[in-house]
Each structure stands twice: as structure tokens, then as C-alpha cells.
Amino acid sequence: MNAISELGIHAKPKTKQANCAKHGAFEAKCFIGSIWSKCPACEAERSAAEAREREAREREARRQEWQRKVGEAGIPERFRNRTIESYVVETEAQAKALQFASSYADRFDDVLATGRSALFIGSPGTGKTHLSVGIGLRIMHRDNRTVLFTTALRAIRRVKDTWGRSSAESESEAIAALVFPDLLIIDEVGVQFGSEAEKLILFDVLNERYAQRRPTLLLSNLTLDGVKSYLGERVFDRLREDGGEVVVFDWPSYRGRKP
Numbered sequence: 001m002n003a004i005s006e007l008g009i010h011a012k013p014k015t016k017q018a019n020c021a022k023h024g025a026f027e028a029k030c031f032i033g034s035i036w037s038k039c040p041a042c043e044a045e046r047s048a049a050e051a052r053e054r055e056a057r058e059r060e061a062r063r064q065e066w067q068r069k070v071g072e073a074g075i076p077e078r079f080r081n082r083t084i085e086s087y088v089v090e091t092e093a094q095a096k097a098l099q100f101a102s103s104y105a106d107r108f109d110d111v112l113a114t115g116r117s118a119l120f121i122g123s124p125g126t127g128k129t130h131l132s133v134g135i136g137l138r139i140m141h142r143d144n145r146t147v148l149f150t151t152a153l154r155a156i157r158r159v160k161d162t163w164g165r166s167s168a169e170s171e172s173e174a175i176a177a178l179v180f181p182d183l184l185i186i187d188e189v190g191v192q193f194g195s196e197a198e199k200l201i202l203f204d205v206l207n208e209r210y211a212q213r214r215p216t217l218l219l220s221n222l223t224l225d226g227v228k229s230y231l232g233e234r235v236f237d238r239l240r241e242d243g244g245e246v247v248v249f250d251w252p253s254y255r256g257r258k259p
């Protein structure tokens with residue numbers, strides 16, 4: 001008796017015709033004992049599915065790591081319960097704003113595919129911050145998207161702070177943090193007139209997001225022309241590309257009402 005057959009290893013693999021319920025006939029091989037190879041098409045499907053799962057797990061880990069760092073996406077405490085559902089509609093214009101927010105969130109995959117940014121402009125207390133937070137919360141909690149809510153001043157300050165010699169963060173890291181999230185919401189655009197250096201920072205961030213097709217929501221009390229001159233023509237043009245939309249909030253303030 002030779003050693004190979006004692007172990008059950010066949011010197012030459014045995015073959016037989018086998019059938020897969022899904023993929024039909026295939027040739028099965030047996031190298032050892034009575035262990036037959038399975039359908040190669042099924043095996044390929046399984047390993048592709050495993051690769052997809054691994055990829056999804058890695059993406060989820062990156063998202064969680066990011067979320068751990070920024071907490072509730074920078075959304076101010078008092079806005080954390082401002083949802084799309086809790087936005088009260090009394091006029092047609094408000095209904096349109098709500099409809100925009102709702103479909104922006106619900107079609108966020110399309111928004112990402114095109115990098116479609118949007119601009120909410122109008123008078124105080126009309127719900128620009130409320131609806132933008134509502135969009136952020138929905139895509140964050142339902143679709144596990146990464147969202148960062150900030151104000152123009154905070155975003156600019158974060159980058160400027162890296163210019164000091166003792167800064168732990170580099171300028172490019174600060175900009176990368178603003179470019180990373182799937183959705184960046186920049187509130188209070190135009191609150192303080194931007195210096196050239198500030199414009200340049202916003203330009204860098206928006207330009208990089210534009211290059212990577214990452215959408216940005218900008219909120220402002222300025223008119224459209226005001227936003228244009230605040231951001232500068234170059235940035236503004238990038239926002240308008242890929243069908244960026246402007247939603248005008250021009251009704252009386254909701255502030256001071258009973259919540």
C-alpha cells in the first residue's frame with residue numbers, strides 16, 4: 001500500500017459531471033478522499049459577495065471613526081431635533097422648500113453622483129437652518145452618510161488656526177476634514193464680510209469638494225447677488241454647475257412662536 005492512497009489523496013484528481021441548481025452542469029473534481037469541488041460560478045459569486053461585504057465593513061468603520069470624532073456632525077444642541085417631519089407648512093412657498101429638502105435627502109445618491117449643491121437664502125427665522133439640519137439628520141441616520149454642519153466663520157477659523165506655529169493640525173488636514181463628509185452644510189455665509197484670505201479658504205474647500213463631486217449646502221441671509229459677491233464669481237459658478245439650486249425663504253419669521 002502506498003502512502004498517498006493511505007491519506008486518501010488521489011494521484012490524479014477524479015472528475016465527474018455535476019449539476020448546480022443555479023448554474024447548470026459543471027465538472028467536479030476530487031483531489032482528496034471524497035471531497036468534491038463545488039460549482040465554480042457559485043464559488044465566484046460567493047467570493048465577490050465577501051469582497052463587497054468587506055468593502056462595506058471598511059467603509060462603515062471609516063464612517064464610525066469619523067462620526068466618533070465629530071459627534072453629532074457639529075449640529076448645535078438646540079437643532080438636534082429639527083427634522084424634515086417637524087417642519088410646519090402653512091404656505092405654498094414653505095411647501096416647496098420642504099419638498100426640496102425632502103427630495104434632496106431622499107435622492108441623496110443622485111445628489112452625490114452629480115455633486116449637486118444648493119443654496120438656501122432668505123430672511124431670518126424662516127427655517128433655513130432647520131431644514132438643512134433635517135436633511136443632514138435624515139441622511140446620517142437613515143443612510144449612514146457622513147455630514148458636517150458648520151458656519152462659514154467656524155470653517156474659516158479652523159483653517160486659519162492651523163497657521164499658528166503651535167497648531168497640532170496642518171492646514172491641509174483642516175481642509176481635508178471639511179472635504180471628507182458626504183454633505184457639508186455651511187451656515188451663516190456672509191455674516192462677516194470675507195477678507196481675501198477668507199475667501200481663499202472657502203474657495204479651497206468648495207473647489208476641492210467640487211472636484212470630488214461632494215455636495216455642499218450653503219445658507220445665507222444675503223440676496224443671491226450678495227452671496228455671489230461674498231463668495232466670488234469662481235466659487236459661485238462651481239455651485240451653480242451640475243444643477244445647483246437656489247431655494248428662497250421669504251416669509252415671516254417663525255421665531256417667537258410657540259414651538
Ligand SMILES: Nc1ncnc2c1ncn2[C@@H]1O[C@H](COP(=O)(O)OP(=O)(O)OP(=O)(O)O)[C@@H](O)[C@H]1O
Binds near residue numbers: 123
Ligand atoms: N416651518 C417651520 N416649522 C417648524 N419650526 C420652524 C419652522 N420655521 C422655523 N422654525 C423654527 O424656528 C426657529 C428659527 O428657524 P431657523 O433657525 O431654521 O431659521 P433660519 O432661516 O436659519 O434663520 P437665520 O437666517 O436667522 O439663521 C428654529 O427653532 C426652527 O426650528
Ligand SMILES: [Mg+2]
Binds near residue numbers: 128129130187188219
Ligand atoms: Mg439659521
Ligand SMILES: [Zn+2]
Binds near residue numbers: 021022041042
Ligand atoms: Zn452554481
